[in-house]
Amino acid sequence: xxxxxxELLAPATFALDPAFAIAAVDRRLFGSFVExxxxxxxxxxxxxxxxxADTDGFRRDVLDLTRELGVSLVRxxxxxxxxxYRWQDGVGPRAQRPTRLxxxxxxxxxxxxGLNEFMVWAREAAVEPMMAVNLGxxxxxxxxxxxxxxxxxxxxFFSDLRRSHGVKExxxxxxxxxxxxxxxxxxxxxxxxxxYGRLAAETGKAMRMVDPRIxxxxxxxxxxxxxxxxxxxxxxxxxxxxxxxxxxxxxxxEPIGDDLASFVASSxxxxxxxxxxxxxxxxxxxxxxxxxxxxxxxxxxxxxxxSRFVGQQNLDWTFARELIEDEFTVADAVVVGGxxxxxxxxxxxxxxxxxxxxxxxxxxxxxxxxxxxxxxxxFHPFALTARLARGSVLRVEVSGPTVPTAAFGAVAALDATxxxxxxxxxxxxxxVNRSLDQALPVxxxxxxxxxxHGDLVVTEHQLIADDDAGASNTEATPDRVVPRTGSGASxxxxxxxxxxxxxxxxxxxxxxxxxxxxxx
Ligand code: AHR
Numbered sequence: 001x002x003x004x005x006x007e008l009l010a011p012a013t014f015a016l017d018p019a020f021a022i023a024a025v026d027r028r029l030f031g032s033f034v035e036x037x038x039x040x041x042x043x044x045x046x047x048x049x050x051x052x053a054d055t056d057g058f059r060r061d062v063l064d065l066t067r068e069l070g071v072s073l074v075r076x077x078x079x080x081x082x083x084x085y086r087w088q089d090g091v092g093p094r095a096q097r098p099t100r101l102x103x104x105x106x107x108x109x110x111x112x113x114g115l116n117e118f119m120v121w122a123r124e125a126a127v128e129p130m131m132a133v134n135l136g137x138x139x140x141x142x143x144x145x146x147x148x149x150x151x152x153x154x155x156x157f158f159s160d161l162r163r164s165h166g167v168k169e170x171x172x173x174x175x176x177x178x179x180x181x182x183x184x185x186x187x188x189x190x191x192x193x194x195x196y197g198r199l200a201a202e203t204g205k206a207m208r209m210v211d212p213r214i215x216x217x218x219x220x221x222x223x224x225x226x227x228x229x230x231x232x233x234x235x236x237x238x239x240x241x242x243x244x245x246x247x248x249x250x251x252x253x254e255p256i257g258d259d260l261a262s263f264v265a266s267s268x269x270x271x272x273x274x275x276x277x278x279x280x281x282x283x284x285x286x287x288x289x290x291x292x293x294x295x296x297x298x299x300x301x302x303x304x305x306x307s308r309f310v311g312q313q314n315l316d317w318t319f320a321r322e323l324i325e326d327e328f329t330v331a332d333a334v335v336v337g338g339x340x341x342x343x344x345x346x347x348x349x350x351x352x353x354x355x356x357x358x359x360x361x362x363x364x365x366x367x368x369x370x371x372x373x374x375x376x377x378x379f380h381p382f383a384l385t386a387r388l389a390r391g392s393v394l395r396v397e398v399s400g401p402t403v404p405t406a407a408f409g410a411v412a413a414l415d416a417t418x419x420x421x422x423x424x425x426x427x428x429x430x431x432v433n434r435s436l437d438q439a440l441p442v443x444x445x446x447x448x449x450x451x452x453h454g455d456l457v458v459t460e461h462q463l464i465a466d467d468d469a470g471a472s473n474t475e476a477t478p479d480r481v482v483p484r485t486g487s488g489a490s491x492x493x494x495x496x497x498x499x500x501x502x503x504x505x506x507x508x509x510x511x512x513x514x515x516x517x518x519x520x
Contacts (some may be wrong), residue, residue, distance in 0.1 A: 008499075009438045012400025012414035015445035016427060018452060021392035023348040025419055027072040030386040031130065031354035033300060034118070035079030037105050037361050038323025043369040044359035045121055046113050050370060057112075058121050061373040065365045066125045066358065069379060070386025073128040075177065075299050075354045076118050080104035082180050083136025084188040087146050090114020092165050103188055105323060106315040115150065116162075119171050128175065130299070130352070133207075135179030135199055135219075136189030143203045144210055147176070151211045175215050175352070177299065178203055178240075181222040181250065183232050186312065193232045197239025204243035217246040217297045217352070224251065224273040233277055237284040237294070246297035246352060249277055252304035252362075253335060260331060260469070262407035264434045264503060267338035267415055269408070270301070274346045295351035301339060302355050303332045303378065304362045320369075326362050328376045330481055330503075331469040337381030337505030338432040341417045344385075347393045355382060366475070374478035377464070377471075384462055384483060384507050388428045391421030403435050413440050414500070425453030425512040433500035436469075444496040446510070452518040456510040458496070461486035465504035 034040055043050075045066075048057035077085060081104045089098050089111045097111040115131075122129045131150070133143040145158050150171045152159035159170070178200040182191045191199070196219060204216045218240045221229040233247060251273060255263035274296060281294040305326050315321070328336075336355075343353045355378075359365045364379035396417050402410040416431040427449055433440040446456055462483040473480050489498035489508050500506050 007438055009401045009413055009435055009440045011441040011443050012398055012412070013443045013445065014396050014398045014416065015448070016394050016396070016418050016420065017448035018394065018420050018422065019448065020395040021420070022345070022395055024392050025344065025389045026347060026351055028128070028352045029343050029347065029350065030070055030382070031073035031075065031299070031352055032071045032358040033075045033079070033354045033356040034077070034358050035361065036077050036081045036102065036107070036109060037079055037357070038325070039320050039360040039367070039369070040357050040363070041113050042320035044367055046117070047369065054124070056117065056120050058124060059367065059373065062359055062365060062367060063124050065373055065375065066127070069364060069383050071125070071127050071358065072386070073130055073175070073352065073354070074122060074125070074358065075130040075132065078104065078132060078180055080180065080187060082132045082134050083182070085134050087115060087134070087142070091116055091149070091162070101317065104312070106312060106317050107321070108317055108319040110319065116165060116167050129171070129173050130175040130177065130354070131173050132177035132180055133203065135182060135196070135203060136187055139199065140203045140206050144206045147207045147210045147214070174213065175217070176207065177217045177219070177248065178244070179219050182219050183226055183228050184222045193228065193235035194239065197236040200236065201240045201243050204240065208243070215245040216243060217248050217299065218244040220248040220277060222250050224276065230276070230280060233280040234284055237281055241284055241288055241290060241292070241294070244294070246295045247277060247281055249273060249296055249298045250300035252300070252302055252306060253339070254303060254305045254307060256407070259406050261403065261436055262405040264331065264334060264338070264432070264436065265405045265408050265411045266335050267342040268411055270339055270342045271345070274298070274342070274350060278349050296349050297352040298343060298350055299352060299354040300356040301353060302362050303328060303335055324362050325360050325366065327472045327474065328378045329470045329472050330377055330464060330466040333377035333381055333464045333481065334432055334503055334505045336378040337385070337430070337464065338415050340381060340385045341415055341430050341432065344389060344393050344417045344419070344430070345396070368475055372475060374473060374475060376473055377481040380464055380483045381505050385430060388460065388507055388509050389419045389430070390426060390428065391419050394418045394420050401440070414442060420449065422518065424515065425449065425456070425518060427456065427510045429496065429508045431500060431506045433502060433504050435502050437502050439502055440500045442498050442500060445494070446491065446496055447494045450494045453512040455513045456491050457513045458489045458491065458508060459511045460507070460509035461489045463501070463504050463506040465501040469503055
């Protein structure tokens with residue numbers, strides 16, 4: 001189907017039925033990532049001399065924005081950084097902590113912030129910690145010592161060391177990553193899948209001996225274009241299946257040349273990546289005659305203009321340099337909104353997701369050292385999704401027009417998911433119009449929800465769209481791109497009708513017009 005620019009596309013339709021719930025909306029899907037990289041930690045979350053700094057040296061302006069973003073969980077301390085990190089460097093009296101070379105990002109690491117400081121920050125930010133252990137240059141013993149330090153009560157060398165550092169109660173960190181991207185040649189201590197699988201299995205086993213309550217994440221492929229993708233997951237899981245709870249996925253999206261249409265459809269690629277890892281994990285499970293179903297931890301995802309990155313080998317050794325501080329556009333925000341839709345759509349298998357990273361480094365929050373903090377465009381779809389998505393994700397099967405893309409062929413113009421809160425009857429529809437130049441009418445059949453809860457009305461309608469898809473927020477214009485209140489969405493004859501502008505991300509919340517429990 002082709003259309004003249006400006007013309008409306010044919011309507012896209014789908015039906016929502018509470019009987020077809022995929023899974024509960026797990027708050028862990030709204031995770032983020034703080035790595036000792038560039039200015040994410042130093043002059044990002046932490047800047048002791050900043051006017052807004054609290055008594056621990058954390059920037060209050062960044063803490064406020066982190067809470068506003070709705071982040072539920074934060075992965076720490078890396079990333080590539082963790083593959084040669086000695087966690088012992090970051091604990092104890094600050095004056096005695098060593099300054100080290102960070103081989104991953106050619107940083108000078110003063111170790112002013114380490115595990116205990118991060119945990120103070122995490123409490124302030126009201127986020128769950130997700131801790132990574134070094135399985136690049138480190139091994140079983142380092143990981144066991146770390147979990148004894150972090151999670152054991154008292155009366156042993158490392159737990160008493162923690163107590164001597166002023167932290168009397170154990171941190172009780174539940175979620176642990178067994179290394180990071182060890183399939184990558186850029187990694188300190190790169191491994192074959194078998195080498196990594198054995199090490200991860202033994203490390204996980206030993207860590208569980210210290211604390212059986214923990215949940216473990218095995219390292220998956222650094223992205224689906226890695227030459228070992230597929231084989232890596234299979235071999236790693238053949239070694240680790242019984243030990244781990246999650247397998248990780250990482251991927252970053254950017255336009256190839258000026259191919260905006262394919263970029264806006266990036267969630268097609270993320271969908272396929274998730275489906276492939278689910279199939280591989282289930283294949284290994286079947287081969288092992290296991291009843292256990294692994295979950296996925298998409299613990300690094302975002303838009304990242306990697307083609308603009310000068311490359312780690314071209315960096316000088318520097319403390320807290322500006323590193324990959326991409327300035328995000330309206331189009332990037334629409335893509336991020338689409339990627340969140342994909343993560344929700346897979347809520348039955350994706351149990352953890354972390355947008356990478358939180359501050360400055362390809363991040364929704366930007367800061368200037370000594371200056372203000374502001375929201376990038378991609379802040380907004382994340383914050384709205386985290387605030388509004390509630391209850392269960394419902395299955396959405398879209399019918400409607402397609403748009404052509406060079407990378408994926410014809411793709412549905414409408415990318416959508418929806419959540420449903422059984423207690424209130426509230427429905428939230430999240431949608432992207434992938435057409436670059438045509439508005440898309442959408443018709444959502446709500447009869448099954450109305451049958452249970454009575455008539456629904458639109459209570460909130462926000463969108464990211466702009467005449468200039470390249471517009472961004474800067475220190476000088478921090479609110480150039482903000483969500484706009486939508487108009488015209490309404491429920492008629494038990495159907496939601498709305499019109500999505502070209503290249504846009506939209507969220508619409510509906511509530512029963514008469515609040516109350518569902519009718520039996
Ligand atoms: O988030 C930036 C980097 O991307 C991380 O350190 C690494 O894990 C990935 O390659």
